Amino acid sequence: MCFLLLTAFAITRAHDLLATVMLLSIYSLLCASFFVVMDAVDVAFTEAAVGAVVSTLLLLSTLSLTGRFEKPQREKPLFGLIIVLTTGALLIYGTLQMPPFGSAAAPIHQHVGSYYINQSYAETxxxxxxxxxxxxxxxxxxxxxxxxxxxxxxxxxxxxxxxxxxxxxxxxxxxxxxxxxxxxxxxxxxxxxxxxxxxxxxxxxxxxxxxxxxxxxxxxxxxxxxxxxxxxxxxxxxxxxxxxxxxxxxxxxxxxxxxxxxxxxxxxxxxxxxxxxxxxxxxxxxxxxxxxxxxxxxxxxxxxxxxxxxxxxxxxxxxxxxx
Amino acid sequence: MNIWDSFNYWVVMILMMNGLYILISQGNFIKKIIGLTVFQTAVFIFFISMAKITGATAPILKQATEQGSTLYSNPLPHVLILTAIVVSISTMALALALVIRIKQAYGTIEEEEIQHKDQP
Amino acid sequence: MSEVINGLSVICLLLGGLASIIAAIGIFRFPSFYTRMHAAGITDTLGSGLILIGLMLQSGWDTTLAKLVLILLFTLITSPTISYTLANAATTNKDAAK
Structure with missing residues (x-):
């Protein structure tokens, strides 16, 4: 998780777009390994194939058409930062109400999820x-x-x-x-x-x-x-x-x-x-x-x-x- | 309340806000698309974290003899995210195609310069 | 017999992890591009190879073993190619080698 955060911050900081694309690829690969840890093997497979390979390819071919470096920033967009921080604080406040991570009693596991797990083999x-x-x-x-x-x-x-x-x-x-x-x-x-x-x-x-x-x-x-x-x-x-x-x-x-x-x-x-x-x-x-x-x-x-x-x-x- | 209970969700929120910040603050269109991707991936991580049950295994059924004793993660968010990833790549391809066209039409992909050129 | 195999696999896994860590330190500490590439090559061949062999010893006669052998072959083919491509790109483009 901390690697994910570090990579995301590096993406924000980097000015060389080529480096940004490579960081994005690393970020996708980290995501894929995180999905494996979270038992979502299918999702990890897709993320590794799509995020780390195909999107990097498409971004690279676009870069070769549009140029590698971005213009340096003119001023720090303070207003945007304020909006982002407020939204983030509100969202984190919202997570306080969520069921604890990994608990089997969370509402998400009560409805169709358990039905699929118990019945789908008999049906399909x-x-x-x-x-x-x-x-x-x-x-x-x-x-x-x-x-x-x-x-x-x-x-x-x-x-x-x-x-x-x-x-x-x-x-x-x-x-x-x-x-x-x-x-x-x-x-x-x-x-x-x-x-x-x-x-x-x-x-x-x-x-x-x-x-x-x-x-x-x-x-x-x-x-x-x-x-x-x-x-x-x-x-x-x-x-x-x-x-x-x-x-x-x-x-x-x-x-x-x-x-x-x-x-x-x-x-x-x-x-x-x-x-x-x-x-x-x-x-x-x-x-x-x-x-x-x-x-x-x-x-x-x-x-x-x-x-x-x-x-x-x-x-x-x-x-x-x-x- | 344990601090690790919501740690994953907090990390997701920070990642998401990071993506949003890139989207708002950067003038370069490719950088904006990358920010959008970071944002999307944060949502994916959020869904997958919700599907996880501690001590559970991947939702691929074991032999019938072992069944009942094993705990599986919720497969539904996995399905939703699996399709969402593929949709995200197609939206990204469309956005990149638009960027290429903008580059051909304006000769730049910086937001400010384009607004400057649009003014009569 | 099983203890011997277990011990061997543990040794392989530990050595592989050690090689990977040493290579990671090397990538940060080495002065130039080519020496760093040497460190990266260690991760690709020695590190992952030893870890895969350790896992193979753990898995026993199974389809998992076949898959691991395939992965090992795949890395053995691709990683030298990647090193070659990197070195080639660096020599043709001198700026990147700094």
């Missing part, structure tokens, strides 16, 4: 409670989140692809050499690692029933493998492997899978996203439904993150050409 047959709650009990929420991610992907595309941002027509490869041509060690090692990372992503995807993992984490890991490929071998090579048009299709396809599972149960006379119609035995049906939904999540998350990264690095390319 999924060992990992987080997966069963995510994909089955709270399927509506998760569907909403998935649509949010899809919308964010669409928004980034709308903002960044209005002018000729990423190269649609194949560019002469002599103009754009692969950025890491001289680094033989990096190329060889990443060639070794990328298939392993992809395999690990699939393992995480299908292992979500019995251990920490699931569609969100798998999508992020899958995307990070492709991002690694892009960084080592260049944008053009990555676009040869998987093109932007396909990615757009895939990110919509994942949402389609999720919603069609819901519609299927709706058409069979049950409620939206009620999996019991998918098979004869209820547990089998829940398994099937969760698997399909996780597939949809994985596909959408992976392709949206790749899309976002491609449009960011496409911006870098177009600026590089302009200079």
């Amino acid at each position: 047959g999924i060992v990992n409670l987080v997966t069963s709650v995510l994909a089955s009990y709270r399927g509506y929420d998760t569907f909403g989140e998935l649509v949010v991610i899809f919308t964010a992907g669409v928004g980034v595309l709308a903002l960044l692809s209005s002018q000729k941002s990423y190269p649609i027509a194949p560019i002469d490869k002599t103009i754009l050499p692969a950025p890491m041509k001289q680094h033989h060690i990096l190329r060889v090692v990443s060639k070794m690692l990328i298939p392993l990372i992809l395999l690990f992503a699939l393992y995480v995807q299908f292992h979500g029933h019995t251990g920490p993992g699931g569609g969100f984490q798998a999508g992020v890991i899958f995307a990070s493998a492709i991002v690694l490929y892009t960084m080592i071998f260049g944008l053009q090579a990555a676009l040869d492997v998987i093109s932007v048009a396909w990615l757009k299709l895939f990110s919509a396809f994942g949402v389609l899978i999720y919603s069609s599972v819901g519609l299927l149960s709706l058409l069979s006379g049950e409620n939206f996203l009620d999996y019991s119609v998918l098979a004869q035995a209820p547990i089998e049906a829940q398994h099937l439904g969760t698997l399909a939904v996780e597939m949809g999540i994985g596909i959408t998350v992976a392709s949206t993150i790749m899309l976002i990264f491609f449009s960011f690095s496409g911006q870098m390319h177009s600026i590089g050409e302009a200079q």
